Amino acid sequence: MSIRFSLPLIDADVIAEVNDTLTNTGWLTTGPKVRLLEDEISKITRTPVLCVNSWTSGAMLMLRWLGIGPGDEVIIPAYTYSATALCAMNLGATVVMVDVSDDVTIDPEKIRAAVTERTKAVIPVDIAGWPADYDAIHAVLDEPEVRARFVPSTERQEKLGRVFVVTDAAHSIGAVYKGEPAGQLADATVFSLHSVKNITTGEGGAIALNLPAPFDNDEEYIFLRALALNGQTKSAYEKNQPGAWRYDIIDQGLKVNLPDIGAAIGLAQIRKYESTLLPDRKRMFARYQDGFAGYDWALRPIEKNAERESSCHLYMLRISGADESRRDSIIESIARRGVGVNVHYIPMPMLTLFKTRGYRIEDYPATYALYANEITLPLYNGLTDDQIDEVIQAVIDSVEENA
Numbered sequence: 001m002s003i004r005f006s007l008p009l010i011d012a013d014v015i016a017e018v019n020d021t022l023t024n025t026g027w028l029t030t031g032p033k034v035r036l037l038e039d040e041i042s043k044i045t046r047t048p049v050l051c052v053n054s055w056t057s058g059a060m061l062m063l064r065w066l067g068i069g070p071g072d073e074v075i076i077p078a079y080t081y082s083a084t085a086l087c088a089m090n091l092g093a094t095v096v097m098v099d100v101s102d103d104v105t106i107d108p109e110k111i112r113a114a115v116t117e118r119t120k121a122v123i124p125v126d127i128a129g130w131p132a133d134y135d136a137i138h139a140v141l142d143e144p145e146v147r148a149r150f151v152p153s154t155e156r157q158e159k160l161g162r163v164f165v166v167t168d169a170a171h172s173i174g175a176v177y178k179g180e181p182a183g184q185l186a187d188a189t190v191f192s193l194h195s196v197k198n199i200t201t202g203e204g205g206a207i208a209l210n211l212p213a214p215f216d217n218d219e220e221y222i223f224l225r226a227l228a229l230n231g232q233t234k235s236a237y238e239k240n241q242p243g244a245w246r247y248d249i250i251d252q253g254l255k256v257n258l259p260d261i262g263a264a265i266g267l268a269q270i271r272k273y274e275s276t277l278l279p280d281r282k283r284m285f286a287r288y289q290d291g292f293a294g295y296d297w298a299l300r301p302i303e304k305n306a307e308r309e310s311s312c313h314l315y316m317l318r319i320s321g322a323d324e325s326r327r328d329s330i331i332e333s334i335a336r337r338g339v340g341v342n343v344h345y346i347p348m349p350m351l352t353l354f355k356t357r358g359y360r361i362e363d364y365p366a367t368y369a370l371y372a373n374e375i376t377l378p379l380y381n382g383l384t385d386d387q388i389d390e391v392i393q394a395v396i397d398s399v400e401e402n403a
């Protein structure tokens with residue numbers, strides 16, 4: 001029997017919700033299901049939430065909202081998926097990569113050293129669902145000498161008065177940092193609703209707005225909703241009401257709205273996320289933790305401490321002492337046993353695009369070390385205890401085979 005690395009949850013509730021969209025609403029693109037999904041995510045983040053068609057487009061929308069473009073710098077960790085860089089690069093900005101701490105999230109000390117008079121934003125990444133160290137990040141950005149480097153070049157940047165913190169929370173819906181949920185930890189938090197994530201709409205994303213005063217988050221939500229729809233003040237759904245045909249284009253927007261047909265999938269999932277799906281992930285994570293306890297070579301990921309609690313998106317196991325080539329051999333052995341695993345992440349400086357742009361992996365030793373011996377195991381709703389035990393056994397046997 002083979003075990004896939006990832007599988008989206010398509011259960012009876014999802015099918016019923018999609019069926020309802022198709023048979024009862026007469027609506028496929030952005031409409032009532034998107035609004036319901038935004039309301040459900042809001043209950044978790046306690047912020048206004050705007051749904052969009054991907055994490056990448058949501059991050060671009062927020063950077064565009066701030067007026068980021070050529071000449072600006074955006075600080076990100078080297079250890080993440082490439083979208084974290086591309087959202088800024090595709091607006092013409094320069095990405096400044098820094099190394100991570102040993103907890104796999106961006107090193108706040110490295111942020112301090114990287115801030116220049118061109119820095120407009122930092123994008124911390126909650127890898128695997130483990131929140132970055134937000135208090136330390138905000139403390140660095142609030143230091144008088146760091147604040148003094150900030151040179152605003154748009155009205156919104158002026159209003160903010162400091163470097164913008166927009167989080168890559170692609171993995172971390174439902175994660176907690178010092179009692180606060182993801183969504184409350186940065187100026188804007190972007191979740192991914194891609195098919196492999198904890199909650200999915202097929203493709204999709206959601207932006208939680210937590211801008212400081214004097215910004216009004218409800219007002220910015222209305223503006224961003226237009227900005228995500230070509231800058232148009234009314235969606236097709238709203239224009240579809242009798243007499244509501246007139247609209248305006250108020251700014252140069254993007255076309256990144258989420259369709260209802262996808263929102264229905266996520267809606268069925270998120271309604272039971274905190275009651276069932278997330279606790280289930282935590283239980284599976286714990287089963288892996290128990291399964292690898294007592295094996296000296298198993299460097300197990302962290303899911304909870306006094307300050308932070310992961311959303312258990314990925315189970316990132318590390319093999320003590322393994323270099324890249326031994327790790328790769330172990331993965332081949334695991335694959336021969338019919339188990340799909342993955343590696344998170346190939347550091348961006350090791351990928352062609354970024355190498356060509358002059359980034360060097362030698363500059364990110366912590367990132368490289370965390371990548372070289374990493375293997376991510378299957379973790380998704382619907383995976384059975386027997387399957388998890390089979391994965392654990394496949395890993396143990398494969399590590400022994402490649403001792």
Ligand SMILES: *Cc1c(COP(=O)(O)O)cnc(C)c1O
Nearest residue numbers: 054055056081083170192193194
């Ligand atoms: C999945 C992912 C993204 C991109 O999400 P999309 O919705 O596919 O754009 C960005 N960052 C990280 C860390 C991811 O895992």
